[in-house]
Amino acid sequence: MFCRCLGFVFLLSFPGQLLGQIPAEPCSAPQLDGGFLVPEQRSYLHESSLAYACNAGKKPAVEGWWATSVCLNGLWSHIPQCIDENTCFTPNVPHGKYGESPDGLWYKDGSVIRIKCDEGYKHKGWGVTATCKKGAWSPLPVCERSETSCNEPPNIPHAVVLHKYQHIFAADSEVRYECDDGYSMEGANARKSIFCVSGTWKDVPSCTISKHSPGNGDTTGVIAKPVDSERGRGGANTGGFPSRAPGNPRETGLESTSDKDSTISPLITDVDNCGPYPKVPNGDVVRKKTMSLRYACNGFYKRIGPETVVCYNNGSWSQLPTCKEAYCQIDLDEYRHYSLQESGTIILKERESKKVQCIWTFYSSLITCTKGKARVTPCCHYLDHYWQRCY
Known part of the structure; x- marks a missing residue:
């Protein structure tokens, strides 16, 4: 009993040493x-x-x-x-870039920098350079928005823009819209590009319900690809359909385009006619419509194959997608010679990047994940213009 109490006192007295804490x-x-x-x-x-x-x-x-x-x-x-005291610090030019100093974080007296404005912006006036004079910059060039640039593209119902989001687009910029499943633009296309012309987006499309899209209530003439599954095989004279199974075209009212053709493909029907929804490892159904299911993969996986799955009226499902690993696992302890402050294991999604602080002030390492392979860079200045040089 005495030993147990003594051990408890020792635990309270030296918790840091027992838990491995380092002062x-x-x-x-x-x-x-x-x-x-x-x-x-x-x-x-x-x-x-x-x-x-x-x-x-x-x-x-x-x-x-x-x-x-x-x-x-x-x-x-x-x-x-x-x-x-005559040295100049790094200047701040909103919406503008300039070359890095060959001397590090500061610019010597007499240094000249040339400002390049971001896309969608232009120089205000004629000044494009600035000079360091006795510790201060001559008037810095100003980058103002160009009158020919455009705001973000218009928000179209049932559509997304296939471009990373930004507030300002330069003249002649191109962005592409894509409609949601079951919707299309003119000409039955699901995608269309628009262009920024003189400050305005020209020929903005709209997404309307497709005439014969699944879920629109019109399945006339909708022919699916033939399937080969035990569930979908019928007798010799059934045309590929079970003779009395639920989903038979005569029972559901979905007449084929030619009842006399015994080789015709099965039609698409309500997803509830195929029973339980198929399971996709590392994925799940994210949206259900009357005539289709949409699948998405978990955060660290990439979808391979169709995004949408439909039910055939012979009781079978269309091709399922698969979810492939799309991440990198990095053990920072293997990069101790890089002088990183962090340790242990980190996981990054495909095309994700992360900055890790180094033991020196103003220095970081950039870790990226591309095609399942991780890349860890040596420590470098994390100011933007230094990162461009180092990486």
Whole structure:
């Protein structure tokens, strides 16, 4: 009894050691050339902060004449640094891009950048460049919306746009609409492209119910593909149908286009006539109509085969889709030499990406999943223009 109590006291006294918790590391005092720290110590505890300022002719590496930094588990939120006071910081140009500095995060006195406006935007006035002069930028170019650009495409009932969403589209942009199952555009097409012309989307289509679509109540002349299943085989003189099974064309009122043709394909009928809905591993029915079922795969799987399944009046189902794995599983412990802050296993969907913080401030690694294979990049600056260079 005494030993049990002693063990309980030991558990309460040292829970961190038993659970494998590692105490946060302190930070060493940063080396600051051309400035001074407050308070000035040999080391700083986790989550403690310091302030610093720079001598004449220099300034902190962040905005302001003084700056603060925080110790986070052995690393500073930003490394205190004093730079030349005539250096310019990275400018913010809404809806515009420019080249990166060859010197890192700052631009030397006299540096010139050229602004390129995003698609759908144009330069306001004639200025397209800016110059760093004694720590400040000359008036930065402004990117304003072009009068020839278009807003997002119109919302059409029963349709989606096959393009990633964005607010502004440049002139001559093309987007394609696709109608929902059972709907079509002019000419019985399910897809149509429209174009941005002088600020307006031209020839916007509409999706209307197809004349002979399943679920429209009109099954006349709707011929399905022939099937070969034990359930659908009848006698020699039945034309492929069971002689008295539910779903016989004479019982349902769905007359074939030629009763005299014994080789005619079975017709589509109400999905409830085929009994329980087919099961698709890692997938499920996401929408039920009178004449069709729509399947979708789980989040980490990709559909292969038809999206829509119908019931034939011989009691069989049309071809089912399959759900194929579409994800990557990455063990970050295998990339310790990349100096990542995270560890363990992560799972990404197909074409998904994730940034993982590195042990250095302003550095991250990009992990992507493409065709079931993961790609882990070395650590790099996570500012946009640096990511473009590194990846």
